[in-house]
Amino acid sequence: MAKIAFIGLGVMGYPMAGHVARAGHHVCVYNRTSAKAERWAQEYAGTTAETPAAAAHDADFVFTCVGNDADLLSVTTGDSGALAGMKSGSLLIDHTTASADAARTLDALAKAKGVGFLDAPVSGGQAGAEGGVLSIMVGGADADYSRASPVLEAYARSQRLLGPVGSGQLAKMVNQIAIAGLVQGLAEAVHFVQQAGLDGEAVFDVIQHGAAGSWQMINRHQSMLKGEYDFGFAVDWMRKDLQIALNEARNNGARLPVTALVDQFYADIQAADGGRLDTSSLLKRLEKGG
Template identity: 65%
Template sequence: MANVAFVGLGVMGYPMAAHLSRAGHQLNVYNRTASRARQWVEAHGGRAFATPAEAAAGQDLVMICVGNDDDLRQVVSGEQGVLAGLQAGAIIVDHTTASANVARELAGLSAAKGVGFLDAPVSGGQAGAENGQLTVMVGGEEAVFDLARPVIAAYARMVRLMGPVGSGQLTKMVNQICIGGLLQGLSEALHFARCAGLDAEAAMQVISKGAAQSWQLEHRHQSMLAGDFDFGFAVDWMRKDLAIVLEEARANGAQLPVTALVDQFYADVQQMGGGRWDTSSLIARLNRGK
């Protein structure tokens, strides 16, 4: 069993840390809203600390799951950040969806202190975190990955090293490109079925057994038909992720016309007041006036 710190107890981090505790690891936790950390400790044990540095002190691994590049820099390399508390030989595993550039930047700062660094964004959403069924795509050195993998396994159904630092974030970008395109296609299909006078639910049952089958179709079509979006991965966060994708595409020359268009469709949803709606709410902009 490892001594682990978990930094960031949000919608994803809270249940991920709980899985680590249930697996027998000794946990220190930190959250920007201190009451959230105290709540976690009351439910799962461990100790809450006032700063990332204090939570990281003496720990073998530090798992991080925060909001964006700036949040990540603050909790890792800030004056009271994780690196201020870690000793050489420890490992940082960053589960934040962030840019590949910030992963490389923080890996360099970590290496200067003799600390390993893995960028390890996740896919599977809140349900995947709660059920311990996340997919974890990792960038970093193989030797560091081999040490961290058994700990990550507490909340993952798939963990894979994709290449050097930054590769995990690049793979998560591939994931978000696919999800955005799939949800726009599913939105249009459901909208078309209704406009054509079909039983849209029956249509989904039929095509889900053929080549159109996808996780999004299986798990989202009913809530999309019902106009229920008050759950899941928020549009605001998806736009944050797609901004990272599009910036990376400009740098590497990839052409992403559909992704750019879907990003603007999500901007429409935000204008409709749906910033906190699930990403499947793309259908709402098609149904306006219907």
């Protein structure tokens, strides 16, 4: 069993680190809010550290799962960052949804320390993290991925190496681009159902098994019909992810008109104090004449 550090115990990191501990690995955690780290350690019989560097000391694998590029660099660089505590030959695996540039920057810093690096953003949301059934998109070297893959199995339904460092983050952008259009389409479908006076439960029970079916339809149509949005992947997080994708598109020449439009729809939700609502809250905007 490996000695592992897990840095970042948000709605995703907390259960992911738990799955690693339950798989039998020795896990030390760091979280900016120390009380959450202490609670995790009690629940999973792990240990805590006061800094990322201390958590990473002598670890074979160091996992990070934080909010954005700035958070990621904060917990990995500097005297108290994870890289400062990592030993030569260890491996840093980042699950943050961040930019491909941040991944490449970390890779260069890791190499200078004799440390391997994988960018490995995930998809599946809080439910996927809690159930241990996430999809993991990985960028990095074959040898590093081969070492990490057995540990990733603790919370992966699927995982795949997609290319060099940065490829995982680029693939996550693809994921979010696809979701943005799907959720807007579903919101319009639910709105149409309501305006037409149809039995929404009956309609979606039928069509979710056909060509229109998607994860979003299966998992979100019921809550949307009820107007419930106080759960799930927050609008604030989705806008952060879409901005990363749109910035990358400006660099590589990709045209993302639907993504840009849906991003502005989410901006409307934020402006109405809905930043913490689930992404399916796009329906609220349509109901208000948006």
